[in-house]
Amino acid sequence: MDSGSPGNRRPRSGPLPDLDAVVVGAGVVGLAAARALALRGHETIVLERHRRFGAQTSSRSSEVIHAGLYYPQGSLKARACVEGREALYRYCEARGVPHRRLGKLVTAAGPAQLARLDAIAQRAAANGVSDLRRLDAGEVARLEPELRSAGALLSPSTGIVDSHALMQAYDADLTTAGGQVVYGTEVLGIERAGPEGFLLRIRDEAGVSEVSAARLVLAAGLVSNAFAEALEAMAERPYRAPRTRFARGRYMALDARAPFSRLVYPVPEPGGLGIHLTLDMAGRARFGPDVEWIETIDYGLGAPPTERFEAAIRSYWPDLPAGRLRPDYAGIRPKIVGPGEPDADFAIHGPAEHGLPGLVALFGIESPGLTASLALADLVAARLAEDR
Structure with a gap:
């Protein structure tokens, strides 16, 4: 700076x-x-x-402009996300803030997860997200050939911003x-x-x-x-x-060019959105975050969670190059619930x-x-x- x-x-x-x-x-x-x-x-x-x-x-975030897919209907998170997303795009355009409406794929790793995509789509529609598209495996492959998917949701309104x-x-x-x-x-x-x-x-x-x-x-x-x-x-x-409770999330960067043009998210998991792929404004790929509950504010990365990240990423990108992940940074979510709570x-x-x-x-x-x-x-x- x-x-x-x-x-x-x-x-x-x-x-x-x-x-x-x-x-x-x-x-x-x-x-x-x-x-x-x-x-x-x-x-x-x-x-x-x-x-x-x-x-x-x-x-210390993913710098993602979220569409509003996951939050309970009627919640402040849902209302503020959908309203704020469009306001943010307009603001960035008017003020010249670097941003990009890349789109996001929420991908099912196998047939058993397809019903969970349906649930996400229903919740998104209830929240006022009107542009979500359901894709079958073939359509996903045509958009992102490197992605292994049984089907996905395409969210065109998801993007990234230079925070x-x-x-x-x-x-x-x-x-x-x-x-x-x-x-x-x-x-x-x-x-x-x-x-x-x-x-x-x-x-x-x-x-x-x-x-x-x-x-x-x-x-x-x-x-x-x-x-x-x-x-x-x-x-x-x-x-x-x-x-406030502290949930630390670590990110790992890919030391190579990722073969994706959109953000890639697995179906959500308890406590977060899973180890997902985001891209920054320079096209650099990063993965994360994981979830670790801590007692004090500490941005230390600790022992690199490489094997666990690689296993999670290969569930949707089986050709992730070995040994190309490196520790990047950590963020902390200010949670007002504890581990295992909704x-x-x-x-x-x-x-x-x-x-x-x-x-x-x-x-x-x-x-x-x-x-x-x-x-x-x-x-x-x-x-x-x-x-x-």
Whole structure:
């Protein structure tokens, strides 16, 4: 990253002034929410403890624009994904953010999995995904000759995006609208500041100080637990904040050119979408993620899971070259459920949940959070207006 880029600005020194709106966390959803508030006329500051945006979950994903196939009908994940997907494509086109609508194949490894494709197709249709196509084995072979498949679903609306460029665009829009991201600034605690407003204790290079905000958005991702008890203590009604758990997923890169022009996913497995093939904007192939529950934030790759990845990949690409996978990176999903529990919906808690006007807290914003970022930002802005 260039030293002059928005992701590397030095933190502002000295005490911050009292503010209209503060967003805690400069991940993709925090930046999108701050942008939405600033465009609505709110003086908006983002406080980010790292020295760049998207330092955790947002910069360690598959960078996939999801179509909305898998999520339960009526869930916030389903609604925000379908709405956010089209908004994201329009935004990327208008702002020149690198992206590509490649399409995705969800492939059945054998006849026994074909019924699961039918279930995915039914759920996708219920979610408003109208362009999904069912393919037989011959049709799959004509599209992707190297893929072994008993049949597949083709999702033309699935794509990829340069997540760094997307966050950079959100940050630029925020700045143009009069807002700012303040890096190297950690929020140590929050409390009420009168009937409407919040006092934040912060630490930056100048030391510890306080700032008040009329509106507060907590988009803290993996460190949301740091604010859970404070929210419960401030709440105007009985309230239990979700607790965040960590599910690490490792990716492996292919040290060769992959013979695929689309993303390739197996049918989903408990806890994730399986070891799937994605492509980045340069055409580089990567596989993952796996699922490993951990107690603390740790991006270490550990012993390479090469044999397990190779076995999973060869279920749909039998000609994967031996010895061509290498460890790439790891991401961590901020889960609000534990191992073996059904996936949870996005949790966006506003005054209706905790009774605090002007405060919205986001929990469990994992995939498809990047896809849904613009839709979630609009929802955050709407929820901030509740009870005002």
